[in-house]
Amino acid sequence: MAIYMYQAAYTAESWAAQIKQPQNRVEAVGRQACEAVGGKLLGGWYCFGDYDLIIIADVPSNEAMSAIALAIAAGGAIKSSKTTVLMPGAEILAALKKASAVAKTYKPAR
Numbered sequence: 001m002a003i004y005m006y007q008a009a010y011t012a013e014s015w016a017a018q019i020k021q022p023q024n025r026v027e028a029v030g031r032q033a034c035e036a037v038g039g040k041l042l043g044g045w046y047c048f049g050d051y052d053l054i055i056i057a058d059v060p061s062n063e064a065m066s067a068i069a070l071a072i073a074a075g076g077a078i079k080s081s082k083t084t085v086l087m088p089g090a091e092i093l094a095a096l097k098k099a100s101a102v103a104k105t106y107k108p109a110r
Contacts, residue, residue, distance in 0.1 A: 037064035
């Protein structure tokens, strides 16, 4: 499984609907979406700034995370979103070791 951070910003209409009927949608929707693709919600939070919510999801693949992001976007309650793959230290160390082989063949355009 892979871990992803999904950030989203609600539309004004979505906020208005949530004011009328308050509920923790990050927890409920995030959990359901992750479980629908065979994963699990590790956590969800509301926040200030460019995005209104963040979920951390442990799902099987990029395809599974894309399915979550696409379904949520298609619902119309989100005006923007961003998905980030989260890598453990061991993965970046492996990538750093492979980068030296790539660096020997890569020539930047100048």
